[in-house]
Amino acid sequence: MLKELRKSPGGRAARIVAELTEAIHEHRMAPGMKLGEDEVCEIFGVGRTVTRQAFQMLAHEQLLTIEPNRGAFVAQPSIREAREVFEARALLEPRTAHSAATRATPEDIETLRTHVTQEHAALAAGQNGQALKLSGKFHLEIAAIADQGTIAEIIRQLVSRSSLVIALYWRRRSAMCESHAHDALIDALSAQDAPLAEELMQGHLVDLLSLLDLHEPSDAPKSLHEALGR
Amino acid sequence: MLKELRKSPGGRAARIVAELTEAIHEHRMAPGMKLGEDEVCEIFGVGRTVTRQAFQMLAHEQLLTIEPNRGAFVAQPSIREAREVFEARALLEPRTAHSAATRATPEDIETLRTHVTQEHAALAAGQNGQALKLSGKFHLEIAAIADQGTIAEIIRQLVSRSSLVIALYWRRRSAMCESHAHDALIDALSAQDAPLAEELMQGHLVDLLSLLDLHEPSDAPKSLHEALGR
DNA sequence: AAGAGCAAAATTGTATGCAATATATTTCAG
DNA sequence: CTGAAATATATTGCATACAATTTTGCTCTT
DSSP: OSSSSSSOOOOHHOOOOOOOOHHTTSSOOOOOOEOOOOHHHHHHHHHHHHHHHHHHHHHHSSEEETTTTTTEEOOOOHHHHHHHHHHOOOOOHHHHHHHHHHHHHHHHHHHHHHHHHHHHHHHTOOOOOHHHHHHHHHHHHHHHHTTOHHHHHHHHHHHHHHHHHHHHSSSSSOOOOOHHHHHHHHHHHHHHHHHHHHHHHHHHHHHHHBBBBBOOOOOOHHHHHHHHHH | OOOOOSOOOTTHHHHHHHHHHHHHTTSOOTTEEOOOOHHHHHTTTOOOHHHHHHHHHHHHTSEEEEETTTTEEEEOOOOHHHHHHHHHHHHHHHHHHHHHHHHOOOOHHHHHHHHHHHHHHHTTTOOOOHHHHHHHHHHHOOOOOOOHHHHHHHHHHHHHHHHHHHHHHHHHSSSSOOOOHHHHHHHHHHTHHHHHHHHHHHHHHHHHHHTTTOOOOOSHHHHHHHHHHH
């Protein structure tokens, strides 16, 4: 009555999911990190039931891995999964960008431009995690413009997992991708040049993939890293 | 020790998910049907916690819809969602069939052939639900052959949802699709003819979509149906 | 002192009780 | 008899208590 009566049922779990997701996207939580139930319960002021629900949702999105009787850990996608995620994106996003180009309204373009501006700003300010999160949102907005909710949802999950892949396999620590691929994409969308948008998106994803180091270490460091992760 | 020590933790929820999923795939549970917690608890001999977990998983796969304080219902995809599911499949499966054609081993072909045999048998025996389930599995096996786990998982969810779409929007009640599209696909895979496989899959999905009745009723029956659904 | 075996502590899995919400039934005014 | 308000019933939301499992730390032997 006063300001807002209690969150609608299930809303608190969603809130935890949102906050943890954001933390993972911004690389504030590293892959392999353990999330204790009681810990999270205390932080958010809820019982274990709600925390458990949140963990399960995040596990289904493959942001967490739940090991029986051991707990929940931030997921560590394998090299194979990393490849697969980008292959799936390469299958979905170019066509989606094509579709978006045929439907983009001036307002859509405006939204995208302000978004990229924020992205560059974050990058300039050295806010790497923030920039990464914004970059992901950019891809999502294009999917939203294409007006295919189901495909957009799939892309959302893939972009989400990409954050983990990048955390694990990005080549250079400090140098974030300051390409203008997103700007070029906006231009294509703005010009309603669907084939160009499709091609640019395809190339952009290839570029991203090429910036990952997806080679099997094949010697000690791999197994050591693996051992530390668990 | 004796035969099998208790299901590993979380395994019971997975079992409930599996059984309910199968029931939905075989159209033994109709869209809109309510699933009471206590009811399911009693059937499977578990507490509400486990049932709740199962419901949540199924909700995330969009086989169930959980309405706050009301309960869980078998999902009723809207016409829009129905279209989107098939559009997503049209985006993913042809390329996946292409990929599968380049990798299919003789054993894979054999598996697929026995599978289609079962499918035809079920159809001949009038086991419509069973046939539908097998038909879905066929698409999954192709995705598995392509050896892209992530994409296969996405396709699995889409095929799963397709069962609901078919339950709601299939034109003719009794006449199941007795086309030989699957046979033709196997032939293409067997011949390693990737472009043909891709084209056949594309056409097959278009055929499926064309057999759905996705027109808005636009008058009373729609709202009535909607009202009954809730 | 190093390692295996064992006990203690911590953590997760599950059931269940209580509170909140929705649905069904009854009651009563018109 | 109709319709709405009020009560009763059933169902879900959540926290918590207890059981099962893992992990940690300790002891005792070699």
